[in-house]
Amino acid sequence: MNNKAMLGALAGCSLFLASMPVLAQGSAAAKPTVVQVRLSEWTMGLGAMKVKGPVQFEIMNAGKYPHALAIRGKIGDQAFEVSTGWLKAGEKTTLSLNLPGGTYTSYCPVPGHEEEGMKSDLTFE
Secondary structure, X not given: OOHHHHHXXXXXXXXXXXXXXXXXXXXXXXXXEEEEEEEEOOEOOOXXXXXXXXXXXXXXXXXXXXXXXXXEEEEOXXXXXXEOOOEOOOOEEEEEEEOOOEEEEEEOOOOOOOOOOOXXXXXXX
């Protein structure tokens, strides 16, 4: 790859990365809001909610089947999705995000679970 092509590829990557959600990192300036999420058949324990970022989701699978938490939406014209891995019964994990103001969808990405009602709106202010 020549230098011109490499610079073009790097510019494209930079635009893509700039449009992705920002994972919250430890900072003295912004302490994350902690949101408890208990996944089970067929609920996420979340209704439509409004949060101010950054947010740390503390997630537990309180059900008997695998579950996960995913957030999808758009930032500008760029669609994105972030997700935990599938959690077995009793497993826990965290997901930290700091998204621009807007409404996003939180849901369980395990096939069929979103259709069973495991989804809700998540608004960042």
